[in-house]
Amino acid sequence: MRKTAGIIGVAAVIIVAGGVAAPWYTGKRIEQEFRQGVEQLSGSVPMEVTRYDRGWRTADAVTHAVIDTEDGPFEFDIHHHITHGPWGFGWAHIDSTPDFGEHQDTVAHYFGDQTPIEATTTVGFGNDVNIDWHSPAFDATDVPETPGARLAWGGMEGHYRLDGDHTTTRVSIPSLNFQGKESSLILNALNLDGSGAGGPDWPDVDNFWDGRFRTTLGQLDFQDDAENVALKLGMDGQGQLRDNGDDGLSMTGSWQFSNVVLKDPALAEPVIINNATQTLALKHLPREATRTLLIDLSSIDESLNEDQATALIQQRLLRYLGDALEGTPSAEITVAGLNTPQGSLEGKLALDFDPMEAGQDPMTTALKRGHLTLDMASDKALLTHLMAFSNAGARPEQTLAGLEQEGLLVRDGDRYRMDVEMNSRDLRVNGESHPELYMMLPLLLMSLGS
Template identity: 70%
Template sequence: MRKTTGIIGIAAVIIVAAGVAAPWYTGQRIEQEFRQGVGQISTSVPTEVTRYDRGWRTSEAVTHTVIDTEDGPFPVDVHHHITHGPWGFGWAHIDSTPELGEHQPTVAHYFGDQPALEATTTVGFDNDVDIDWRSPAFEETKVPEVPGARLAWGGMEGHYRLDDDRTASDVSIPSLNFTSDDATLVLKSLRLESSGAGGPDWPNMDNFWDGRLKTTLGQLHYQNDSEDVALKLGLDGQAQLRDSGDEGLSMTGSWQLSNMLMRSPSLAEPLIINNATQTLLLKGLPRDATRHLLIGLSTLDDSLDEDQVSGQVQQMMTQYLMAVLQGAPTLETTVAGLDTPRGSLEGKLAINLEPGDGSERSPVTSALGRAALTLDMASDRTLLERLVTRSGPNARRPASLLDGLEQEGLLVRDGERYRVDVQMDSRDLRVNGESHPELYMMLPLLLMSLNS
């Protein structure tokens, strides 16, 4: 009995010793991982660990980040309270709160004693990472920098999860309201959801392009009376990029606009859309070119000005388009229920490219010989007249132009609506069942002018 009691005692001591040592050992590993993670972040945003006090059960750390803004560098210190595992939550639990230095009084004007933003990070036993962040709401408050202006914030909540090589995020903003003597900004029910490949190995993983995005916006209303500018709309959209095996990569997207109003001095009259739904499907996108494009877009130099960034993006997109045209992609887009006060429009466009033999010199002109196009569209006459009027300063007689197109057979009248059916292949261009070789011969010249 004494021997058994001794064994139990030794086991108890071992268990207690392990329980005491485990948080200390875990704390060492957490600090290593913490510093490594900050180093990875620093490649895109300058960040460093300025303090790390490691204890047995908990540690305290401070990171310093410098954000480049139009008004100059914006330094942010973030305080991290780290709880070591292994306990029920996993390996580590981190509570992070930013300290904004000289800007803190401005933040306190709106949030009072509450942190403007706080985040909680949990690292599980399978090394999965969950991050929850929130910003508390505040009621309508005066904006000291703008006399007569008031700001109300409905708060924000977000979640991020990394599980192996998959990520998912969700951000929700219930409302934002800003009013001044001559401007108004109202945002309601904004939600952003995304999922896809990610993690430390991105973009070296095989399926790094697999991703989904969904955006929902209940209402956006911006109005500036001094500049005579207004924008109002609701939006519901989603997109997905995935690997379709032998068919290459495919991208699908759909979006719906509601109650859209756009007014500016550059528009002769306000643009109003009651409702519009559009879908897009692209198949046969090249893997290597897509990888190169996505990596390029994600590593743009932040030190460049807006024109330089725009030039780089345009160059990358042009190179990508050339690579796409060398393959055999298909495109299909549908506009369903474009409803405006001037009438409605609906239609479908599909383009298919046959594989080339690789001997073509110009991807754009060779694509014409390999392309098959179909277009089926119908619209109210009043809406077409409005579109023709907006097409240029010389389009002063839209009714005469439409009548001429009808006489040439390029438009078919159906009551107060027009429709057009276009079919093109490598031999002919047919509009509403009639062959138009003269239009077909003009297409290469048009495409070459666009390519130049």
């Protein structure tokens, strides 16, 4: 009996000692992970740990961040209260709130005594990470920097989850309303959802190609009377990147716009679109070249100006096009419905390529290997409007009559249609061969490669 009691006593001591030591050991590991995580984030937003006080069950840390703005660097601290596991929530629970220092009075002008944004992070026993953040709403408030202006904020909710090397993100902004004497901005029902590969090992992860996103916007209404600029629209866009095994990669996307109004001094008249739907499907894409392109585009130096960045993007896209044409890529663009006050347009463009023979140049053989089809139909009033819109000196009626006479457009009541088929031997428009147009295509490809 004494021996049994001794064993039980030793076991009790081990359990108690383990219970005491576990939070201490977990806290030490959490501090290491916390510092590594801040170091990783500092690659995009300059950030550093300025204080970390670790106790037995809890810790308090401060990180300092700097965001570059047009008015100069915006510096602030973030306070983190960390509860160590292992308890029911997992390994760690972190509550984070910002301290805006010298900017605190400006923030309080809008949010009062509310915390402008707060985040809660939980690290589970499976090392999954969940982050929830919240920004409270505030009613219309005067904007001190802009006399006569008022700003209202509908709040924000967000969630991020990292499970292994898979991430999901969700952000919801119900409303934003700015009203000034010469400009205004109204945003309603903005929602962003995405999922895909991520985590500290990105981009060297097995599921690199698992990516999806969706963005919906109930209403955007921007007006600047001083610049005579205006933009209104609603939007629903989504896309997907996936690996199809032996068929290579595919990228698909679709966009739906509604109630679009664009007004700009550079335009002869406002652009008005009642609604429009467009889809894009790219298939049989090369894995390594696509991986390189996506990594390169995500790591473009932010210090470059717009012209430098555009030139770099064009260079990388052209290089990628050459790599893609070494295989058998295909592209399909569909305009399911473009409805305007002047009429509607719909069409479909498809392009695919035969396999390339050994030793051939992908760019120079693209015309020979390519197959193109185009089906388009449009109301005459819309075509006339587009021609006049793009060229003030255009003569739409005469141009349409000439294209119809040449067989490039076919009249069907008040609508025109065009059917194009191109292969390695011929270019046919509405069933008729047009060798003169076919001979002009190499010049276009040469201009792309120059």
